[in-house]
Amino acid sequence: MDPEKVIICRCENVTLKDLLDAIDKGYTDLESLKRYLRIGMGPCQGKYCLILAASILRRRLGKNYDELLLPKNRPPLKPIEAYYFLKPPKEAKDLEV
């Protein structure tokens, strides 16, 4: 398949070609690829693309899992409308600064 037509990260529109080019340039861990290509920075938070990218990285470079530097999952795990945070529950402390 044409690597320019294979989408690796749908949220940020990153193709397989983008990924392979970045790996060739020396971006060989997921943390750096995330900032360089924005892979995993969109609404899915990397649920699909980072796993795909991880397996491609492993295949190309023979790195072990440890060396891939899988980014941390940040809360909220799924994008959430800000209005859920409009009214704090009574027990919430530290709200006034």
Added chain:
Amino acid sequence: MVMKTRIAIIGAGIIGVMIARFLVEKGVNDIVLIEKNYPGSGGSFRCATGIRASFTSPEHVEMMKRSIELWPILSEKHGFTYRRDGYIWLLSEEEHVEMFKKIVEFHHRYAVPTKIITPEEIKEMVPTINTENLLAGVYDPLAGKADCFRALLNTLEYVKNKGAKVLTRTKAEKIIIKDSRAQAVETNKGVIEAEKIIVAAGYGSKKILKNSGVDIPLENLPKHALITEAYKPLFKPLLIDWSTASYIIQVLHGGFLIGANMKEKPDTIPVNRIEYLYLAVKIWSKYFKWLPYTRILRYWTGYYVMTPDHHPVIGPHSRIENLYIATGFSGHGFMMAPSVGEIMSQYILGEKLSVPIAKNLKLERFEKGKYVKEIAIFG
């Protein structure tokens, strides 16, 4: 492993990378960057990307003004986005307006073109804002923002193409000093001998220097930030709600990034607290009625690496030869990085400083009690 290099830089944050960049630009390519994790993994990839010269000490103003001259040059050369989108401080109390009038006067003395603006003028620049509670704003048209990821990564790529080496996942433990001369960096992977050693490791600098017999007064202050999904461009300036010292910025990619103050003790490890989301949403929903309908994408924490006078430590050590330090940026290291890179390269190569007042920022000022003075602390 024993390695030899002309220049060893500890820390591949925006500061270490910019120092390397200004050195290779002058033909010095024999550089090794030592990074305990991966480049950008400290403060640099967590920042809000804001850039301004509207500070309240001559040292900050002059360093940032030089940076603002350099940002567009770097952006063009290294292909990352930088824009002069401005900052606006939102003022809702009479005493704040009075204080800012004095600050604006100070800025004008240093040719920083800030001005007090009316709520109507704020609304022209930020069309959807509710200005009901506002008395005035302070506008800084020279301020702006840059893509913090590409600013670091593209510049680093350039530096590597010129021959500099980057050792990732390599931790510097101490600097080997003999006869008051820095000679080598001891890392967890071996020793790196160098003619000049630069410590630019953020808060990590404190431990490296301590292990080498040098004290530096740094504190790690936890900070919280969130970003929403990306939306179409809505307003350009970074906004600061002065009464809560909270800010919102639509970053160049389109997300709204909010920073707000939570009570935190220095040198503690921050944890995610749901209260933070309530606080950030509460402050900014008063200004923007659409804010509750945006979707929060990520919430993270990071640190401001603080010094006692909230100004960085930049320059050579006064007694140890070949040892240079650039850390303690107190929340403003991203914007200052270009001029810091330039100044450090000038110190290292024995050139004249492009910002002479930078000489006040050396570590020795704390021993001599010569703290940097500000007319007011804000932002």
